[in-house]
Amino acid sequence: MKKTVHLNLTGHVQGVGLRYSVYNMAMRLNITGYAKNLYDGSVEIIAEGDEENINMLIDYIKNGLKWARVENVAEKWEDYQGLYHTFEIM
Numbered sequence: 001m002k003k004t005v006h007l008n009l010t011g012h013v014q015g016v017g018l019r020y021s022v023y024n025m026a027m028r029l030n031i032t033g034y035a036k037n038l039y040d041g042s043v044e045i046i047a048e049g050d051e052e053n054i055n056m057l058i059d060y061i062k063n064g065l066k067w068a069r070v071e072n073v074a075e076k077w078e079d080y081q082g083l084y085h086t087f088e089i090m
Contacts (some may be wrong), residue, residue, distance in 0.1 A: 006078070007058070008038075013068050014043065027058075032048045033048050047083065
């Protein structure tokens, strides 16, 4: 089933290649949306796609990033909206 999730990542998440790593994994998992640095030092991610693939992306964010130190991942799940056609770095 397709879903949309809003993620907010905190920790040492900016300036370490996190958005590019997430972009590459999202493309492999056929997930659309974006990753964006926020002024408060966190990273916002909107991901749309198959729920199983989104969960794999979240697991990658929590456990697979080499240079980032993700301390918290806030998740807000919603019904699939189909707003994005690709995954972008903003």
